Amino acid sequence: MEHNRMLEGGKVEKARRDRDDGGGGIVGMEREELYKYLGYQQARRIDQKNAKELLKKRFGQRLKSILKTKLCAKNMVKAINTYAVPVLTYSFGVLTYTKTELEQLNRIMRTMATKYRIHHPRSSMERLYVSRQHGGRGILDIRALHQKQVKSLREYFYKTAASNPLYKALVINIQRKYTDKINKYLPLANEIKAMWAQEKVVILPLIIGATGEIPQSLIENLKKLQLGQTLFEQLQKIVLLETTGIVRRVMGDQQT
Template sequence: MEFGMNKCKTLHINRGKWQNEEQASTLNNEHLDNMQPNEYYKYLGILQNRKVDHTALKTQLKEQYRKRLSKILKTELNSKNTVRAINTYAIPLLTYSFGIIKWSKTDLENLNILTRTQLTRFRQLHPNSCKERLTIERKEGGRGLTDIHEIHNKQINSLRKYFKEKNTSLHQAVTIADANYTPLNLNAENIPVSNILTLEEKKNKWSQKQLHGKHCHIMNNPDIDKELSYSWLQKGQLQPETEGFIIAIQDQVIATRNYRKYIIKDRAQQTDTCRRCHLQSETIEHITNGCKLLTGTEYTLRNDFVGRIIHQEIAKTYKFIQEEQPYYKYTPQSVFENDTIKLYWDRTIHTDRTVTCNRPDITLTLKKEKVTYIIEISVPNDNNITKKYEEKISKYIPLTQEVERIWQQKEVKILPFIISSTGLTHRKFKENLDILNLKGHIHTLAQRAVIIKTTNITRSFLKQ
C-alpha cells in the first residue's frame, strides 16, 4: 500500500496566523509543497484552511443544491417521486452542513426561495401559489417538501442536546471551548433560535389568507371527505406540472380577467367579462364550471369520464365485458341485460305519469332482489358540492316513485357521485361505491380523470 504523497501539502500556522515557509517540507524523502492562503483542504466534506470560510462554502453549497434541483426537475418522475427525490437527494446536501456552517435566517429563507424559483422555472409551481402549502404534508393538502429552515433548527437543537447530555471529558471540553465558534455555540446556556412554524401554524397562516384561504374554508364543509379529497396528493401519480397547476386553481391565482383586473390591478385589463360567452365575470370558477359555451361539450365530457369509469366497473363486475379499456376510449353500451341484471347508460325511463327528470346517467336493476339504483354523476365547483348532492336527490325522487310502482321494485335508491372540478369529494362517494360493491380504486381513477380534464379546460380557455 502506497501513501498518496501527490495529494499532500503542508500548512504552517503560528498563533492562528498563516505562515509562509520558504523551504518546502519533506516526508520520507518526498517533496511536499506549501499550501497557499487561497487553497483549501477537505476534511469530512468541509473545505478548510486556517479556518472554515463560511461565505465561500455557503455559495458553493447553494450552487450545488441548485444543480441537483435542476437535475431532478428535468426528469420524468411523477409529482410525489419528484418531491421525494428533492427531500432525499438535494436537501441532504445542505443538512450535512447544518451545525458546521453558520447559516443565518436570511440565508435559509433564500434557500427556500431558490427551491420555489426552480420549481416555477420548470412549471411545477405557480409563482403566486401559497408558499406555506408547499411544505405542508400531502395528507393535509400540501406538497410535502422539506422546510429547510425547519430542518436546520431541528438539527442545531439535536446536536446541542447531544453534546450537553454527554458526560465524557472530550465532549465537556468541546462544550466549554465553543464560545460561538460554531453555529451550536455550546458554551452558551441557551441560544436564540428563530421560530419555525408548526404544521398547525402553517395551516392557520394559509387559511387566513384572503385568496388562498378560500380553499381551506371550503374544506371545513362537513360534507367533504378530506381524506378522499386529498388522495390524489397522497398517491402523487400526476405529472408535477399538472399537480402545480391544479393547486394554483385551488389557490385561485390563475390569470383570469377577473384576477388580472381586481387582484393584481393590471391597468391593461379593462374588462373582466368572460372572453368566450361575454355574459359573466371571468373567474376561475366560471372557467371550470360556469361558461355556457362549454356546458354541452367540455363539462359534459368531464362528467361522462366519471360515468364511464363507474359504468365499465359495473359491467365488468357482472361479466358483461371481459377486458378493461382506458376510460377515454371506453364507449358504454346503451343496454346490458341478462337474467339477473339490467344496466342502462344515459337512457330515458318511460313512465305513466309525466316526470321531468327521467334520464339518469346510469340505471342498475338487480332483478332477483328487485332493487334498482339510479346513479347520477356531477362535477360541480368546490363550493357547490353539498348543494349539488341535495339537488340530485330531490331531482330524481319522482322518478324513483314511478320506477318502484311500474317495475314493481322493493327498493329504488338514488346514488349521486359528486367530485368537484378540483377533486374534492363528497363524503357519500365511498359509501355509494360500497353499496354497488365497487372497489375503492374507482374513486382514484375518477378523481384523476376530473383533475386532468379541468386543467385541460383551463389551459385551452386561457389560450384563446
C-alpha cells in the first residue's frame, strides 16, 4: 500500500492507495516538494520569491559575463539587450513584480555598468535608456519592458476571448443571470418606490459565476454600495471553495 496526499476538508491528509497490477505506482508529492513547469519551480503555485531570486541571479551572471568582455559600446549594449535582459522578460506577465523590484533590477544594471567602467557614476541615468539614434546608450529599460509585456498579454487575451467558446459560454451565462436578477426584483423595486414615495429605486445585482468569473458591473455595484471594490476577491474565494466542495461531494458519491 502507498500513502498519497489528498485534500480533505481543506487540509492536506494522507490517503491510502493500492499499487497497480504491474507493481508500479505514483508516489504523491510532499507539501514542500517542487517541480519545474515552463522553467519555474512550482508546488501548488509558483514560488514567486525563489523564482525571482533565481532570475535575478541569472540576470546578474549574464550581465557580468558581458561587461567583462570589453566589447565596443554598440556591441555591448546589443549583447545586454539580447542575452541578459531576455532572462527577465520571459517572466513578465507570469511572475508578479512590484515597481520597487523592477527599479532594483535597473539599479543592478547601472551599478554593474559603473563597476566595469561602462557608465560614469555622475552620468545621466536617463541617457542609458535613450536610443543611440537620439544620443543615448540604447539599453532597454526593464520597467518599461515589463509594462509593455503585461499590456501586450492583456490585449492578446482580450482579442482571443471573443473567439473562445468557453469564454462565450461564461459571458452569456453571466449576462443572462444579470438580466434575470433585474427582472426578478423589478416588481419589488416598483413596490418599494410606491410605498416609500421614492423618485427612483435602483437594482444592483452582485453576480459571481461558479468558476469565479465576474462581470465588470460587479466592481461598479460594490463601489456604489460602498462595500469596497476589493470585496469581490473574497467573494470569489468563497464561491470557488463552495464549487470545489460540490465537485468533491459529487465525485465521492460516484465512487461509492
